[in-house]
Amino acid sequence: KMSRVEQILWPTHCVQHSHGAELHKELSILKANKRREVIHLLKGYDSDIDSYSAFWDNQKIRETSLNSTLKESNVTHVFIVGIATDVCVYSTALHAVENGYKTYIVEDACRGVDVGNINLRLDELINRNCVVIQSNEIKTRLEDI
Template identity: 40%
Template sequence: MKALLIVDVQNDFLPGGSLEVPQGDSIIPVINNLQNHFDLVVATRDWHPANHSSFGSNHPGHKVGDTIKLDGIDQILWPDHCIQGSPGAELSHKLNQSMIERVFFKGKDPNVDSYSAFFDNGHKIQTELHDYLKKKGVTELYITGLAADVCVYFTVKDALQLGYATSLITDATKGVNMQPGDTQKALEDMADNGANLMESKDIS
C-alpha cells in the first residue's frame, strides 16, 4: 500500500511566517491535487513549547543561525516558530485537509528538536507514525511538504532506513536554504541514499 505524507505545511513556514520558506505556498495546490491519487494521506505538524531549546530567543548571547550543542547534537538556532496553540502552528487553510486521515505532532520535547516525522534528532524517541503506517500495511511512502532541506530531508532519510520504498515529489517541496545550496545538497543526498526523486505529473 502507498501513502502520501505531508510534512509541516504550517503558517509559520509560509510567506509572512516567522520561519518563512521562500515560495512555500506554491506547493500547496500541487499537494492538494496529489491527494486524490492516494488511499491514505497523513500529515505532520511541528508543535513546539515556547521554551523550546532550538529557539534562538531562548539562548542569550546567541542569534538565529548560530549552531550550538543540544543534548550532544549540533543544533541550528531558529526563530520562534510553530508554538503550540499559536496561529503559526496551524496547517495552512489553503491545504485541503478533508482527506488527511491523521496528523502527527513532533518537536514537543523542549530539550531536543525533531526534524523527522519519525524520530527526534537524537533518534531516542519515536513518533507514532511508523507504527501507524505499519498497521495500515504501508510499504511505499510519497513525501511532500516543508522544508526540503530540513524536516523533509530528515523524514526521507528515516523512511529509507525504516525500509519504505520512498519517493520525494520534488515539485511538492521547497527548501529554506539557511546556507546557499542547502536544498540541492539535500536532494542529492536523498537520491544517493536511495530515494526516488520524481514530479507530481508522474504519479498515476
C-alpha cells in the same frame, strides 16, 4: 538523562494549532483517496531537543508513533512534502528509507532553507533510492501502488 548537544536555533515556525501548521487547502486530493487513510502526526513535543524527522527526535532517543502507525496500516510507500527540504524533509526521508518504505519527495510541495544545500540533500536522497517527483505525478504514482 540527555547529554548536552549543540542545536540550531530556528525562527518559530509550524507551531501546533497555529496558521503555520495548517495543511495547504489543495491537499484535499488526499481526502478524496478512498483507498488510503491520511495520517496526521504531531512532533516536536520536547523543548530540549529538536525533531527534524517525523520518525525520531534529532538524537534518535524518542521515536514518534509514525513508523508503528504506518506498519499497522500496512503502508509501503510514503510521499513527503513540507518544509524545509534540506532539513526536516531530508531527515524524514532518510528515516523512511531506513524503515523500509518506498519514499517519494514531492519537490514542488517542499521549500528549503539553503538553495545550495537543497540540491545536495536531494542528490543524497536519490542515492538512497528516494524518488523525487512533482505534485502532478502523485495521482499516477498512487494508482500504481
